[in-house]
Amino acid sequence: MSQKMTRRRLLLGGAATAAVALVKSSFGKVVQTGIPEAALDPTKQVGPLPGVLGTRSPFEHPQRKPSLTSSQTPLQDLYGMITPSDLHFERHHAGVPAIDPHTYELMIHGMVDKPTVFSLADLKRFPSVSRICFIECSGNFRKPDKENITPQDICGLTSQSEWTGVMLSTLFREVGVNPKATWFLAEGSDAAVMTRSIPVSKGWEDAMIVYAQNGEAIRPQQGYPARLLLPGWEGNTSIKWLRRIELSDGPFMTREETSKYTEPVKDGKIRQFSFTMDARSIITYPAYPAQLQKGWVEIRGLAWSGRGKVRQVEVSTDAGKTWNAARLQEPVLDKAHTYFRYLWQWNGDTTAIMSRAIDETGYIQPSLEQLITARGPGTGYHLNPVTAWLIKRDGQVVYSPEKWK
Amino acid sequence: MPFWVCVTGTVMIACERRSNAVPDHFGYGRPATEKEIAVKAIAIRPDGKGLPAGSGTVLDGAIIYAAKCASCHGSTGVEGPFNVLVAPDTVGAKPFDQSSKRVKAIGNYWPYATTVFDYVRRAMPFNAPGSLSDNEVYSVTAWLLHANKLIGADAVINAKTLPGVVMPARKYYVTDSRKGGDGPYE
Numbered sequence: 298m299s300q301k302m303t304r305r306r307l308l309l310g311g312a313a314t315a316a317v318a319l320v321k322s323s324f325g326k327v328v329q330t331g332i333p334e335a336a337l338d339p340t341k342q343v344g345p346l347p348g349v350l351g352t353r354s355p356f357e358h359p360q361r362k363p364s365l366t367s368s369q370t371p372l373q374d375l376y377g378m379i380t381p382s383d384l385h386f387e388r389h390h391a392g393v394p395a396i397d398p399h400t401y402e403l404m405i406h407g408m409v410d411k412p413t414v415f416s417l418a419d420l421k422r423f424p425s426v427s428r429i430c431f432i433e434c435s436g437n438f439r440k441p442d443k444e445n446i447t448p449q450d451i452c453g454l455t456s457q458s459e460w461t462g463v464m465l466s467t468l469f470r471e472v473g474v475n476p477k478a479t480w481f482l483a484e485g486s487d488a489a490v491m492t493r494s495i496p497v498s499k500g501w502e503d504a505m506i507v508y509a510q511n512g513e514a515i516r517p518q519q520g521y522p523a524r525l526l527l528p529g530w531e532g533n534t535s536i537k538w539l540r541r542i543e544l545s546d547g548p549f550m551t552r553e554e555t556s557k558y559t560e561p562v563k564d565g566k567i568r569q570f571s572f573t574m575d576a577r578s579i580i581t582y583p584a585y586p587a588q589l590q591k592g593w594v595e596i597r598g599l600a601w602s603g604r605g606k607v608r609q610v611e612v613s614t615d616a617g618k619t620w621n622a623a624r625l626q627e628p629v630l631d632k633a634h635t636y637f638r639y640l641w642q643w644n645g646d647t648t649a650i651m652s653r654a655i656d657e658t659g660y661i662q663p664s665l666e667q668l669i670t671a672r673g674p675g676t677g678y679h680l681n682p683v684t685a686w687l688i689k690r691d692g693q694v695v696y697s698p699e700k701w702k
Numbered sequence: 703m704p705f706w707v708c709v710t711g712t713v714m715i716a717c718e719r720r721s722n723a724v725p726d727h728f729g730y731g732r733p734a735t736e737k738e739i740a741v742k743a744i745a746i747r748p749d750g751k752g753l754p755a756g757s758g759t760v761l762d763g764a765i766i767y768a769a770k771c772a773s774c775h776g777s778t779g780v781e782g783p784f785n786v787l788v789a790p791d792t793v794g795a796k797p798f799d800q801s802s803k804r805v806k807a808i809g810n811y812w813p814y815a816t817t818v819f820d821y822v823r824r825a826m827p828f829n830a831p832g833s834l835s836d837n838e839v840y841s842v843t844a845w846l847l848h849a850n851k852l853i854g855a856d857a858v859i860n861a862k863t864l865p866g867v868v869m870p871a872r873k874y875y876v877t878d879s880r881k882g883g884d885g886p887y888e
Contacts, residue, residue, distance in 0.1 A: 413732065471730070565799055569875050573878075658881075659884045
């Protein structure tokens with residue numbers, strides 16, 4: 298054993314002791330895990346020395362909830378507007394590709410003066426911009442069928458990061474987009490070779506090609522080494538692992554804008570190119586499986602809108618009879634998750650609590666019934682109803698199932 | 703402009719503005735060659751633009767489908783375990799907005815036949831995406847369109863015929879008109 302090791306051992310002393318146990322993970326698999334043991338008196342023992350990577354406290358276990366097609370953010374475990382990168386939701390159609398940043402290329406062609414291929418280093422040389430915004434899957438909804446579901450189950454397909462990259466408008470100028478081009482195709486290099494058609498106007502307005510997330514290189518699950526970012530638009534359009542942009546004078550009618558990501562609406566119609574995410578909010582505390590005690594409770598949650606800033610969040614603690622304004626945590630940003638709080642005194646009676654977002658266009662987050670009345674019971678995608686939590690007399694907080702008529 | 707020009711009032715402002723100006727062109731990147739564009743630009747438009755040479759038949763498609771697709775989509779395209787691919791447009795069926803149970807598939811929900819070719823060529827079979835030849839994609843597309851009662855059993859599908867296949871669902875498609883604000887929910 299080297300001297301260094303011995304010294305390290307010495308310094309770490311008994312702090313490294315952690316019992317090992319077999320537990321059942323959320324996927325039903327039995328896994329081995331360390332049970333954290335707090336030092337009896339941390340002031341009497343030198344702790345672990347500085348390391349190369351930080352870790353979570355062994356007492357904290359925020360986890361995404363994966364299915365075959367997506368992985369949901371544990372909204373109930375977050376205290377702020379930013380989603381830690383490793384908890385950002387995932388939705389992809391054929392897995393996460395492994396892409397070498399040195400051979401990565403983005404080609405922009407079609408109705409442009411100069412069809413051009415950019416390397417990742419090229420993209421990073423352009424003037425860069427950072428912005429904080431949410432990305433939400435337009436399928437971020439679960440039928441309200443039972444009591445024991447969490448904010449993560451109901452709407453964990455939304456996450457927020459600080460994204461850094463180059464404005465797409467900068468690249469549009471670089472390649473000389475033909476003024477007659479009205480749409481562009483964005484194509485990924487995953488095994489689904491994911492494609493969406495996007496109006497060119499969004500490209501000039503606020504679209505970005507981003508290569509960084511929360512200050513470091515974007516994660517593979519979020520599109521490493523570079524993705525499209527369309528603030529406020531349904532997540533699927535922000536094509537990850539972006540390899541190609543083709544300017545055109547019409548949409549391509551890809552599978553993801555016809556067979557999927559379209560929703561039946563009134564009179565047998567099928568709505569297409571429903572890009573914008575409507576305003577939404579959810580109380581993340583108290584929510585299932587929280588247990589309340591009588592007295593003061595700070596109700597907390599997230600609100601956001603794809604149309605701009607959240608103007609106001611209203612909270613009802615009497616099952617929707619009366620509504621009061623919640624406090625919004627600054628900064629309140631454009632097309633961004635906004636954290637809200639509302640102080641309330643629970644007297645021990647059974648009740649339902651809920652929140653509704655109002656955005657700067659004046660749009661008020663609707664109830665599920667209002668949505669179904671407007672679109673029909675066969676609709677899907679872009680469902681953003683008010684979410685209610687039922688508080689039982691014993692303080693148990695459960696989801697309040699609603700009829701899907 | 704040499705640096706030392708930026709010493710007095712007005713010249714200084716001009717100089718500063720100049721150093722902050724964003725040029726239209728940075729000169730980064732390299733020109734894309736026509737050849738690489740031809741190889742990479744695989745997207746098919748609804749008017750058929752982008753469709754390759756070659757063709758396929760329902761008969762050939764049936765063989766390919768049975769060998770490479772049926773295990774996941776069922777022997778007739780309805781048995782699963784994955785997406786149902788066959789659902790002909792049925793007269794008198796409940797409108798989609800009135801039924802959350804009605805199956806959506808190529809025959810009753812897809813607005814363009816070109817999408818079948820584009821999607822199958824880029825993403826299917828799921829376990830070996832991009833492995834079919836253009837002729838094989840034309841054939842399996844022909845089989846899917848026939849199974850959905852959109853073309854006859856002896857139809858030949860190619861760059862000319864595919865965009866012309868009439869898709870009954872097309873007439874139902876509308877572009878999003880939600881605008882936010884205090885209007886009615888849509």
